[in-house]
Amino acid sequence: MLSFTSSIFANSQLAVDHGCINCHGIPLRGEAPSFERLAEKLGKFKGDETALTKFVAKYRMGEPFEHIAAHERLSPEAATALLNWLAEGGK
Numbered sequence: 001m002l003s004f005t006s007s008i009f010a011n012s013q014l015a016v017d018h019g020c021i022n023c024h025g026i027p028l029r030g031e032a033p034s035f036e037r038l039a040e041k042l043g044k045f046k047g048d049e050t051a052l053t054k055f056v057a058k059y060r061m062g063e064p065f066e067h068i069a070a071h072e073r074l075s076p077e078a079a080t081a082l083l084n085w086l087a088e089g090g091k
């Protein structure tokens with residue numbers, strides 16, 4: 001099968017590969033919102049590349065919340081792919 005992990009077409013496998021699922025999967029860890037909630041929140045960036053790009057930058061700096069290593073160590077490409085995946089519904 002083709003792998004799109006380095007492209008903007010991320011999928012849930014990318015979330016597994018980057019350990020996102022350890023906090024945002026079931027059971028949720030600590031204060032982490034579920035993927036459904038994140039998808040709901042990021043849905044507003046769907047189709048708005050400029051807004052998403054701005055959010056990716058903020059997200060990678062660990063703002064506005066506490067610093068989370070799993071967020072900050074993402075490459076810009078991986079962060080964009082993952083956040084775009086969530087904006088598209090996180091399925």
Ligand code: HEC
Nearest residue numbers: 018019020022023031032033038064065066068070071082
């Ligand atoms: C160690 C646990 C942990 C891991 C691993 C983790 N997160 Fe998070 N994430 C959190 C927590 C906790 C919050 C909520 C922080 C807050 O709202 O104060 C959060 C918030 C978010 C948000 C919301 C940002 C916002 O502005 O509301 C997104 C999007 C997100 N995570 C995506 C991811 C992705 C993608 C991955 C995989 C690379 C990931 N997270 C890995 C704990 C984690």
